[in-house]
Amino acid sequence: MALGGVSQEIKQADNEIREIVNKVKSEIAEKLGKTAEVEPISYKTQTVAGTNYFVKVKVADSFAHLRIYKDLSQAVSLHSVQDGKTSEDNIEYF
Numbered sequence: 111m112a113l114g115g116v117s118q119e120i121k122q123a124d125n126e127i128r129e130i131v132n133k134v135k136s137e138i139a140e141k142l143g144k145t146a147e148v149e150p151i152s153y154k155t156q157t158v159a160g161t162n163y164f165v166k167v168k169v170a171d172s173f174a175h176l177r178i179y180k181d182l183s184q185a186v187s188l189h190s191v192q193d194g195k196t197s198e199d200n201i202e203y204f
Contacts (some may be wrong), residue, residue: 118154121155123152127163130165138188138191141191142174142191147169148168149168151165152166154201160179161180163178164177164201166195168197174195175192175204176190176192
């Protein structure tokens with residue numbers, strides 16, 4: 111994959127993405143206004159000066175898409191959240 115390109119491969123949630131999502135779970139709850147458990151389902155990546163993770167998560171009885179950034183020093187931050195998604199919605203670059 112070229113620098114800046116978003117992977118076309120959708121990866122199933124693994125321990126790495128669970129750890130990344132766990133690091134920003136309080137921010138996710140704040141943006142969604144929900145305190146339910148956040149369960150990563152699948153994700154795509156984009157290599158920049160670090161990595162953007164585009165993650166589909168299940169929160170209570172709904173789904174959301176997250177954009178999480180991990181910089182070169184491994185610091186993780188929540189960039190944005192798209193709520194109101196379904197299990198069938200494709201993960202989009204945003």
